[in-house]
Amino acid sequence: MSDMISLELDGIEKAYNKGTDKEVAVLRGASVAIKAGEAVALVAPSGTGKSTLLHIAGLLDTADAGAVRIGGEEMTGLSDRRRTGVRRRDVGFVYQFHHLLPEFTAEENIVLPQLAEGVAQSVAAGHARALMESVGVGGRADHRPAALSGGEQQRVAFCRALANRPRVLLADEPTGNLDPETSDTVFEAMMTLVRETGLAALIATHNMELAARMDRVLRLQDGRIVCD
Numbered sequence: 711m712s713d714m715i716s717l718e719l720d721g722i723e724k725a726y727n728k729g730t731d732k733e734v735a736v737l738r739g740a741s742v743a744i745k746a747g748e749a750v751a752l753v754a755p756s757g758t759g760k761s762t763l764l765h766i767a768g769l770l771d772t773a774d775a776g777a778v779r780i781g782g783e784e785m786t787g788l789s790d791r792r793r794t795g796v797r798r799r800d801v802g803f804v805y806q807f808h809h810l811l812p813e814f815t816a817e818e819n820i821v822l823p824q825l826a827e828g829v830a831q832s833v834a835a836g837h838a839r840a841l842m843e844s845v846g847v848g849g850r851a852d853h854r855p856a857a858l859s860g861g862e863q864q865r866v867a868f869c870r871a872l873a874n875r876p877r878v879l880l881a882d883e884p885t886g887n888l889d890p891e892t893s894d895t896v897f898e899a900m901m902t903l904v905r906e907t908g909l910a911a912l913i914a915t916h917n918m919e920l921a922a923r924m925d926r927v928l929r930l931q932d933g934r935i936v937c938d
C-alpha cells in the first residue's frame with residue numbers, strides 16, 4: 711500500500727432546502743482521507759447522509775463547503791466539463807443493483823466505458839477479460855446479465871466500475887442484495903480488485919461482519935465521520 715492519499719474529503723458540509731424552514735443539515739464537516747490500496751467501510755444508519763456523502767465524493771453533487779481532492783487534486787472550482795472528465799476516468803461506482811446494460815454481454819459491458827475513453831477495441835477487450843478472470847467470472851464473458859447469477863452480475867459490475875482504471879471506488883451496499891455466501895464471494899472479489907489495482911475504496915455497508923474485514927471502519931454520525 712503506498713502512502714498516497716487518493717481520495718480526501720475535508721470538512722464537507724451539505725444542507726438541503728437551504729434558507730427555508732425545511733432546511734436539513736446532512737453533512738456538518740465530514741472528513742476522511744483514503745490511501746491507494748485501502749478499503750474503508752462506511753457504516754451509516756439509513757437517512758444519516760450516506761448517499762449524499764458518496765455523491766459528493768464521486769462528483770455527482772457539490773458540497774456547500776469543504777474540499778474534495780482526488781489524486782491530490784482539488785475538485786472545487788473545476789469546470790463542469792473537467793469534473794465530468796475526472797468522474798468518468800478516476801471514479802468507479804457500484805450500487806446495490808448492478809445496473810448492467812441488459813442487451814450487452816458481460817464483456818461488452820466492461821468494454822463500452824473504455825471505448826468511450828478512446829481505448830482501442832482489442833485493448834479494451836483484453837483488459838475486460840483480465841478483470842473478469844481476476845474475480846472468477848472469466849468463463850461468463852459472453853453471457854448477458856440476465857444469464858448470470860446475482861453474484862456474477864455484481865462481480866461484473868465491479869469489473870465495469872474499474873474498466874477505466876479509476877483511482878477511487880465508491881460502493882453503496884454492493885452486497886446488500888445477495889445471500890451471505892454469495893455476498894462473501896463478491897466481497898472477496900472486491901478486495902482482490904482493491905489490492906491488485908491500488909484503488910482507494912469507500913464502501914457503504916450495513917454488514918458489520920464484512921465491514922470488520924476492511925482496513926478501517928468509519929461511522930457517519932451527526933454529519934461527521936468518526937472512527938468506529
Ligand SMILES: Nc1ncnc2c1ncn2[C@@H]1O[C@H](COP(=O)(O)OP(=O)(O)OP(=O)(O)O)[C@@H](O)[C@H]1O
Pocket residue numbers: 726727734736754755756757758759760761762763
Ligand atoms: N434532494 C433532497 N432534498 C431534500 N432532502 C434530502 C434530499 N436528499 C436527501 N435528503 C435528506 O437528507 C438526509 C440524508 O439523505 P441521504 O440520502 O444522504 O441518506 P442515506 O444515509 O443515504 O439514507 P439511505 O441509506 O436510506 O439511502 C435524509 O434525511 C433525506 O431525507
